[in-house]
Amino acid sequence: MIKTGLLEWMKEGHILVPSFLLSHYKTLGLNESELMLLLQLQNFSEQGNMFPTPAEISARMTFTEAECLFFLQKLIQKGFIIIEEQITDSIRHESYSLEPMQVKIINCFLSEQNHKESEQVKQEEE
Amino acid sequence: MIKTGLLEWMKEGHILVPSFLLSHYKTLGLNESELMLLLQLQNFSEQGNMFPTPAEISARMTFTEAECLFFLQKLIQKGFIIIEEQITDSIRHESYSLEPMQVKIINCFLSEQNHKESEQVKQEEE
Amino acid sequence: MIKTGLLEWMKEGHILVPSFLLSHYKTLGLNESELMLLLQLQNFSEQGNMFPTPAEISARMTFTEAECLFFLQKLIQKGFIIIEEQITDSIRHESYSLEPMQVKIINCFLSEQNHKESEQVKQEEE
Amino acid sequence: MIKTGLLEWMKEGHILVPSFLLSHYKTLGLNESELMLLLQLQNFSEQGNMFPTPAEISARMTFTEAECLFFLQKLIQKGFIIIEEQITDSIRHESYSLEPMQVKIINCFLSEQNHKESEQVKQEEE
Numbered sequence: 223m224i225k226t227g228l229l230e231w232m233k234e235g236h237i238l239v240p241s242f243l244l245s246h247y248k249t250l251g252l253n254e255s256e257l258m259l260l261l262q263l264q265n266f267s268e269q270g271n272m273f274p275t276p277a278e279i280s281a282r283m284t285f286t287e288a289e290c291l292f293f294l295q296k297l298i299q300k301g302f303i304i305i306e307e308q309i310t311d312s313i314r315h316e317s318y319s320l321e322p323m324q325v326k327i328i329n330c331f332l333s334e335q336n337h338k339e340s341e342q343v344k345q346e347e348e
Numbered sequence: 349m350i351k352t353g354l355l356e357w358m359k360e361g362h363i364l365v366p367s368f369l370l371s372h373y374k375t376l377g378l379n380e381s382e383l384m385l386l387l388q389l390q391n392f393s394e395q396g397n398m399f400p401t402p403a404e405i406s407a408r409m410t411f412t413e414a415e416c417l418f419f420l421q422k423l424i425q426k427g428f429i430i431i432e433e434q435i436t437d438s439i440r441h442e443s444y445s446l447e448p449m450q451v452k453i454i455n456c457f458l459s460e461q462n463h464k465e466s467e468q469v470k471q472e473e474e
Numbered sequence: 475m476i477k478t479g480l481l482e483w484m485k486e487g488h489i490l491v492p493s494f495l496l497s498h499y500k501t502l503g504l505n506e507s508e509l510m511l512l513l514q515l516q517n518f519s520e521q522g523n524m525f526p527t528p529a530e531i532s533a534r535m536t537f538t539e540a541e542c543l544f545f546l547q548k549l550i551q552k553g554f555i556i557i558e559e560q561i562t563d564s565i566r567h568e569s570y571s572l573e574p575m576q577v578k579i580i581n582c583f584l585s586e587q588n589h590k591e592s593e594q595v596k597q598e599e600e
Numbered sequence: 601m602i603k604t605g606l607l608e609w610m611k612e613g614h615i616l617v618p619s620f621l622l623s624h625y626k627t628l629g630l631n632e633s634e635l636m637l638l639l640q641l642q643n644f645s646e647q648g649n650m651f652p653t654p655a656e657i658s659a660r661m662t663f664t665e666a667e668c669l670f671f672l673q674k675l676i677q678k679g680f681i682i683i684e685e686q687i688t689d690s691i692r693h694e695s696y697s698l699e700p701m702q703v704k705i706i707n708c709f710l711s712e713q714n715h716k717e718s719e720q721v722k723q724e725e726e
Contacts, residue, residue: 238362244391258380265370328480354706454606488616510632517622
């Protein structure tokens with residue numbers, strides 16, 4: 223039993239969250255609920271579900287289906303996720319892409335790096 | 349500049365979040381705000397700060413210091429974190445331990461495994 | 475350019491290697507070359523290639539195709555990997571499964587835990 | 601017992617290996633043995649041992665102490681690791697830094713990105 227338990231646990235896996243995202247989501251304009259929904263999308267995606275329904279997301283969160291839908295729309299409006307369409311064998315597939323969020327993280331990271339560097343230059347000049 | 353940027357990014361690091369925690373925190377009795385605070389504690393701890401103040405946590409969240417303190421107390425009451433004391437060179441150090449949360453995750457995982465197994469047995473008997 | 479660089483780097487991703495595997499592969503009966511080949515299989519699999527050819531593996535290692543084939547056969551013989559077959563739309567797909575390796579890691583981990591516990595009991599009895 | 605087993609397993613942790621490193625260590629001028637030794641240093645470091653002895657490393661590898669020492673010297677010569685010195689409370693501490701390796705990974709990654717881009721430009725011109 224314990225062997226099976228450990229094997230099943232290993233199979234569950236992990237998601238990787240950038241440390242920088244945890245310390246800067248507020249700067250990016252996200253609140254805790256929105257970030258959690260983004261992490262849910264990442265988790266579903268790594269489990270092979272690229273387009274979870276509001277009902278599927280709601281089953282894992284304390285939010286109702288309507289609230290999940292509202293948050294998804296807000297994340298699209300704010301430019302953190304986009305819906306992508308693929309057509310394979312004349313069947314249309316949709317998926318959430320988190321690439322816009324990654325671009326936002328990078329922009330925030332670079333602007334902070336620039337800020338640090340100019341602070342350093344200032345200090346050296348004084 | 350790009351080299352420095354990438355190197356600094358690498359140094360930022362990641363935290364590992366069990367996939368099971370993302371899909372079962374609701375079952376564990378946590379909401380999104382409480383889970384995010386637990387992830388913040390994990391992130392601080394990996395950056396070497398074992399006992400962040402409500403002010404330090406608040407700087408990374410959309411919550412006020414008072415709200416962070418309230419959530420910390422709630423997480424202690426609910427048995428997700430404990431405060432540990434170490435004494436080195438007659439100086440007292442405090443740190444948050446997330447081990448109680450890990451035990452809760454394991455209990456939840458095992459009870460779900462048991463449930464799955466008994467479902468399977470039932471189906472085989474029918 | 476730097477934005478693209480960082481975004482491409484993020485997309486590259488990471489593989490997760492259990493710390494226990496790094497400290498115990500010798501106990502499991504693996505040498506460095508065999509472990510590296512197993513990590514290559516894990517990496518290919520996470521990139522969507524479940525059955526890399528010896529040529530594809532060889533392109534990423536210092537081993538020739540023949541050597542990669544030899545190591546693959548040795549890993550199958552030693553019981554670290556198996557070849558699984560799926561049939562979808564009457565097309566046969568093969569893939570390497572690392573589950574046997576995971577089972578070996580678990581067995582090794584549990585036998586070490588048992589050993590530690592019995593050592594502790596002994597010490598308490600003395 | 602199973603609870604303890606899972607908890608102990610969780611505490612063991614993982615190391616993160618960039619996918620790019622696994623597919624490009626040969627390009628960086630490393631062989632499997634040298635890469636494994638670098639991963640061992642990373643693992644020791646995450647367990648709090650910043651300067652493992654050849655004996656400690658050898659205990660986890662199929663190499664003798666003398667071989668570990670030889671590989672460490674080779675990695676220093678090739679510019680993948682450096683030994684850093686810190687002085688705290690007039691006690692000298694030494695530690696291995698893997699930052700030179702990270703810089704090499706970045707250089708290799710960027711030169712490949714450049715190559716890809718110029719290939720794309722060529723194709724568009726044709």
